[in-house]
Amino acid sequence: MEVIVKKNYEEMSKAAATLFAAEIMENPKTILGMATGSTPVGLYKELVKMYEAGDLDFSQVTTFNLDEYIGLAPEHDQSYHYFMNDNLFNHVNINKENVHVPDGVGFEAGEAGKAYEELMAKTGQVEIQLLGLGCNGHIGFNEPADEFTKVTGEIDLTDSTIEANKRFFEKKEDVPRKAVSMGIGTIMxxxxxxxxxNGENKAEILKEVVNGPVTPKVPGSILQFHPHVTVICDEEAAKYL
Ligand SMILES: O=P(O)(O)OC[C@H]1O[C@](O)(CO)[C@@H](O)[C@@H]1O
Incomplete structure (x- = not known):
């Protein structure tokens, strides 16, 4: 695991954008794994700037997003599909047919994520998967649990995640209680x-993820077992490393 500490959010976002831009330049048909939440907003802004400057071509890029709220259609302004359109896809020349976000509404009971997992397996290996980190250590929407999840499927969100994400909704009751997320196995x-x-509020959990025991109680800790992980964080989040 390589850990890169940057001075602030802006520098962190730029460093991450450089990695993603290099990947697209090297392989225009690359498959990227995308994330939502506040953390990657700066990175997406940088990628849009590079595209507008004529430095990036997304026309052949394929993307797979990590997760989606169950019950929110892509047009819902709090859905992760909407977030991706708003922050990245509507501003670059990506072919929307190559954009994939788990379906939060159109699946049979008990089958959330099944078609998505199959499509991912058929399409090919994700070259770079972007991840944010939940305050409880979640990656994607894989919440602390007794076992690591294997494949894309339905997740019950914990109260701490609902509490953390209520800032995007009018009231806490509006935050969906369930999500469909790539599994830890899918991410790996x-x-x-x-x-x-980024941010001091993630410093404790980042320490657990990087230096703590590998345990499903801290889902991000599994990344210690991945052969090619780059952690890019700001100085505040790196406080206890
Ligand atoms: O970047 P934030 O808003 O702190 O969220 C942390 C993580 O939790 C999620 O909201 C849930 O997957 C992710 O989108 C994000 O990476």
């Missing part, structure tokens, strides 16, 4: 992983 299949973490 990516060739390379970039974990972005």
């Amino acid at each position: 299949r990516a060739k390379k992983i970039v974990l972005l973490v």
Whole structure:
């Protein structure tokens, strides 16, 4: 695990954008794993700037997002599909047919994520998977549990995640209680992983993820077992490393 500490959020976002841009330049048909939440917003802004400057071409890029709230259609302004369109896809020349976000509404009971997992397996290996980190150590929406999840499927969100994400909704009751998320096994299949973490409120959990025991109680700790992980964080998040 390589850990890169940057001065602040802006520098962290730029460093991450450089990695993703290099990947797209090297392989225009690359498959990228995308994440949502506040953390990657700066990175997406940088990628849009590079595209507008004529330095990046997304026309052949394929993307797979980590997760989606169950019950929110892509048009819902709090869905992760909407977030991705708003922050990245609507601003670059990506072919929307190559954009994939787990379906939060159109699946049979008990089958959340099944078609997504199959599509990922058919499409090919994700070259770089972007991850944020939940305050409880979740990656994707894989919450602390007794076992690591294997494949894309339905997750019951913990109260701490609902509490953390209520800032995006009018009231806490509006935050969906369930999500569909790539499993830990799905995430670990990516060739390379970039974990972005900023802010003092993530310092404790980042220490657990990087230096603590590998345990499903801290889902991000599994990354210690991946052969190619780059953690890019700001100085505040790196406080206890
Ligand atoms: O970046 P934030 O908003 O702190 O969220 C942390 C993580 O939790 C999620 O909201 C849930 O997957 C991710 O989108 C994000 O990476």
